[in-house]
Amino acid sequence: MKTVPTSPTHDPALLEKLSQPGIVGFFNHVEVTSVLATHKPDKRTVNVLTHLVTVERTELETSPSLLSIRFSKLSDWSFGLARHSLPLYALAGRLNDATHNKEWAEKKGSLWFGTLLYQGHWFAPPAGCLPDAPVNRLLKNNFWNGSHVWEWAAEDKSDFLHFFEKPQLLQALSDGIAPHLPIQLASLSDKLGHLVLQMPVTCLVSDYRGTGNADGGVICDVNWHPNVTPRSLIITAERWHDGRLSQSSTQLAGSNQVFLPAQDAPMGLKAVIRDQEHDVVLGAMEVNPINSIHVGMHVMHNDQRTFTLMPRSALASSEDAIQVGHEESIKVTSLQRSVTGNPNRFAHFDHTRKRLYREEMRALRERREFVQYRPDDRDENGHVLEKEERHRRALKDIRYLIEHHGQTAAWLWDPYLNATDVLNTLFYNPHAEADMRALTGAEQQKEGKPKLTKRDFLIAERNLLNKSAGNKEGLRLEFRAKVGDEGFAFHDRFLIFPHAEPEPLAWSLGFSVNGLGKEHHILQKVPNGRLVADAFQELWDDLNRPEHLVWKTP
Secondary structure: OOOOOOOOOOOHHHHHHHHOOOOOOOOOEEEEEEEEEEEOOOOEEEEEEEEEEEEOOOOOOOOOEEEEOOOOOOOOEEEEEEEEEEEHHHHHHHHHHHHHOOEEEEOOEEEEOOOEEEEEEEEEOOOOOOOOOHHHHOOOOOOOOOEEEEEEEEOOOHHHHHHHHOHHHHHHHHHHHOOOOOOOHHHHHHHOOEEEEEEEOOOEEEEEEEOOOOOOOEEEEEEEOOOOOOOOEEEEEEEEEOOEEEEEEEEEEOOOEEEEOOOOOOOOEEEEEEEOOOOEEEEEEEEOOOOEEEEEEEEEOOOOEEEEEOOOOOOOOOOHHHHHOEEEEEOOEEEEEEEEEOOOOOHHHHHHHHHHHHHHHHHHHHOOOEEEEOOOOEOOOOOEOOHHHHHHHHHHHHHHHHHHHOOOEEEEEEOOOOHHHHHHOHHHOOOOOOEEEEEEOOOOOOOOOOOOOHHHHHHHHHHHHHHHOOOOOOOOEEEEEOOOOOOOOOOOOEEEEOOOOOOOEEEEOOOOHHHOOOOOEEEEEOOOHHHHHHHHHHHHHHOOOHHHEEEEOO
């Protein structure tokens, strides 16, 4: 008989310990904020995201405030925002209700969580540290020393499938929440259905500063809460550079100021403050002392730059050309720079920096995240490649990306895309039943022969695919075209992997598929694949009539 593993649960003793006055802070209440959704047919109210934060305040706001969120894109659902407070002693019971009873009761009904899986307890450095923890987009005022965080995830997220399938819906919901609650829900889609508890460190505030010397060390200033008796702290600092631990130091703080020796190097120091008596983290951040300050001043010129914009049809030699154009004037500035400190302090690391750059570029090339195609590309023997060979190499790069990222879906977007291009790319996806889509503008290259009408173009491409598609084993592909008034015209070319984890991926092709590698262009990964995937999905949904269909597997 197979044993189903159970999810670990949080440690109530740890939560009780950190809640004690002066350990992490002085808390007496818990603020509860819930984004909730009500399913209209069965009146069921489910948790979209709930955030609890321990606070110190004099008054308890027990009556929940309810606010409707403007969001009408899902007709069966209504969304709202609920806020209230509860005394700190009630926190354990409330967590028990959510994690064991799967819901908790409110004055105006119950909030359903379903089965919650404990994700763990960790420490979130303050917002603004590099790298910034994504959870800071949710946490409240995590600006000082950081926060202890507990998180529970919803096991069943079926109520949120609409948001995973169409991320633009989540963006619309996030936009509706933003005026009332400063969280970025659209960038935290993995948190849908979650319960998050935050306990900020308020018993002390730490600050770091450089010594002003070339030793690379930093000074940590510790300022305790007036109601806390200072206690022993262990403060550690580490600096990593080029895959090596350059420096590690530990200091026992018995005063309000501690010097942390560290070898001078380009990277910042990772500092952690731990309460020795209670074995609790009270701070963590990356410290980057300022070695030089660069100031730039834009000085305005007395005269402006003037020129005349004329239509291309106007003859430059004609005196009338000036009359049909219009004069433009641009304010011109000169940049004056000044530097305080030593900007060349790490000049001796330049060779290392250049090597790391070369290694990064090589890695990007191997992952096809940045590939430059040039007419003078050469083979292993130094011979310039013929145009068709360059094209074959570029197609192999596209197939590599599809094989490595197209396990569940691959979408190709190109205004000049034709049946041959689809055969050369998406048909090479080895992953069965992957959701493959091709979108063309039915544009045609000039090849010395008359262009077909768009209707005839679609017929020709459909016939070619019908003849060439083979047995279509494991193939799930749909090819649509932008014809008629629906949708919008497009120009850029993209290869999109909308279901990649943890976020959608997209590559800008830089050239149409039928010309890849033949002329100079750059294939590069774009920084936000979700936005590209959303734009594709929007146009795809608009082109849903029979006249838009080029070809589709049964």
